[in-house]
Amino acid sequence: MSGHGTPTPMTSHRCGPLSGVAEVPGDKSISHRSLILGAMAIGETKISGLLEGEDVLDTAKAMRAFGAEVVNHGGGEWSVFGVGVGGFAEPGNVIDCGNSGTGVRLIMGAMATQPITATFTGDASLNGRPMARVTDPLALFGAQTVGRKGGRLPMTIVGAADPVPVRYMVPVPSAQVKSAMLLAGLNAPGKTVVIEKEATRDHSERMLAGFGAEIIVEDTDEGREITLTGRPELKPQVIAVPRDPSSAAFPVCAAIITPGSDVLVPGIGLNLTRAGLFTTLRDMGADLTYENERTEGGEPVADLRARYSPDMKGIAVPPARAASMIDEYPVLSVVASFATGDTMMAGVKELRVKESDRIDAMAKGLRACGVTVDEGEDWWQVTGLGPEGVPGGATCASQLDHRIAMAFMVLGMAAQNPVTVDDGGPISTSFPIFEPLMGALGAKLSHG
Numbered sequence: 001m002s003g004h005g006t007p008t009p010m011t012s013h014r015c016g017p018l019s020g021v022a023e024v025p026g027d028k029s030i031s032h033r034s035l036i037l038g039a040m041a042i043g044e045t046k047i048s049g050l051l052e053g054e055d056v057l058d059t060a061k062a063m064r065a066f067g068a069e070v071v072n073h074g075g076g077e078w079s080v081f082g083v084g085v086g087g088f089a090e091p092g093n094v095i096d097c098g099n100s101g102t103g104v105r106l107i108m109g110a111m112a113t114q115p116i117t118a119t120f121t122g123d124a125s126l127n128g129r130p131m132a133r134v135t136d137p138l139a140l141f142g143a144q145t146v147g148r149k150g151g152r153l154p155m156t157i158v159g160a161a162d163p164v165p166v167r168y169m170v171p172v173p174s175a176q177v178k179s180a181m182l183l184a185g186l187n188a189p190g191k192t193v194v195i196e197k198e199a200t201r202d203h204s205e206r207m208l209a210g211f212g213a214e215i216i217v218e219d220t221d222e223g224r225e226i227t228l229t230g231r232p233e234l235k236p237q238v239i240a241v242p243r244d245p246s247s248a249a250f251p252v253c254a255a256i257i258t259p260g261s262d263v264l265v266p267g268i269g270l271n272l273t274r275a276g277l278f279t280t281l282r283d284m285g286a287d288l289t290y291e292n293e294r295t296e297g298g299e300p301v302a303d304l305r306a307r308y309s310p311d312m313k314g315i316a317v318p319p320a321r322a323a324s325m326i327d328e329y330p331v332l333s334v335v336a337s338f339a340t341g342d343t344m345m346a347g348v349k350e351l352r353v354k355e356s357d358r359i360d361a362m363a364k365g366l367r368a369c370g371v372t373v374d375e376g377e378d379w380w381q382v383t384g385l386g387p388e389g390v391p392g393g394a395t396c397a398s399q400l401d402h403r404i405a406m407a408f409m410v411l412g413m414a415a416q417n418p419v420t421v422d423d424g425g426p427i428s429t430s431f432p433i434f435e436p437l438m439g440a441l442g443a444k445l446s447h448g
């Protein structure tokens, strides 16, 4: 849904040790893809553990608008009765993807090679984000787009009636662009090839193979080359969505900076394309261990145990790791504030085109809380104040960005003074149970 209504300020007060088990919700990336691929299969796809955050609920609504039957059985159990590749109906109304870049870009890809027209919109954050990165390459299949200046939503896509397969090198490290192209390639005859220079999250490739598509991934001189054969009949699946490592980041980082804490976050996917934050935290000296390592649904999974870590050191985070932790830089910058020395985060230009300009949003709020931050177009550096040294005591703007709001709530748990965000509403896009879950661990969050 567009907009989040009246802003709801939220304050995080310094708290005692965090302890207990944090069962974070299902993975957002996998949840979107389960619904979309379920809608493109023929028959009933059963999903358990679906993230019921606003972003994913908007994708569920969109799939209904394109003709799939989507049923919520309660308790995270959902069914999608798909219409098959090429079987989307033309929506009777505008598709509102709310705050979700993943939702809108993947759905645009899925409909762009079908002979239908759809108009997309979102909230103020989403309507400010760049869409040409998806609509330009979708034009290669034969789709046409009319949108606002600068390739912004709202925009209308006229899907290609006679799509052609495409070979495309993704110019930015973006799983959303890659996935939009693969979903479009599903209804193009012949082989669509998508090449990425840097590996980004590979849930689409894994799930396409799971649904029975012919998909080959090879490392070549040009990069990671993905070849998809179009017009498969996708077979419905039973999908158990793993818990989201990007949501796990918040209780993990909160435990690391809050004195005396010991928190277990069970069943977290450690797919290498997603687990960069945890490697980085360990490089900084965090007491973070993997317990009960196992494989579930073809993905490496472990229970994460995070304990208070007063001896953290700032590091230079390898730029090559950026894609595997892109959504975790806001909360990493909070941990960096409690470390000793500088943490340099480079090669992260993409942070400037998320739900907010995340470098700007975090830099402003951290500075207001007494932390020194330097920044350039594609890098930023946080100078740590040590485990007890962050003053806090400011109101920070969440800028319609869930990760910014949650990162500042984590900061307040260990800062000397309370930290407020002007609007905690966006948290429900990805982590609707953040407040009760963190409260049960011992966090002191209040409204206002």
Ligand SMILES: O=C(O)C1=C[C@@H](OP(=O)(O)O)[C@@H](O)[C@H](O)C1
Pocket (backbone or CB within 6 Å): 028, 029, 030, 101, 102, 173, 174, 175, 176, 177, 179, 201, 326, 327, 350
């Ligand atoms: O494909 C996905 O599910 C996502 C890809 C990433 O975006 P980009 O593709 O823009 O890097 C990430 O930031 C987003 O939260 C989810």
Ligand SMILES: C=C(OP(=O)(O)O)C(=O)O
Pocket (backbone or CB within 6 Å): 028, 099, 100, 101, 102, 103, 327, 354, 355, 403, 430
């Ligand atoms: C960037 C994010 O999501 P999206 O691009 O789907 O809005 C995120 O969840 O951090």
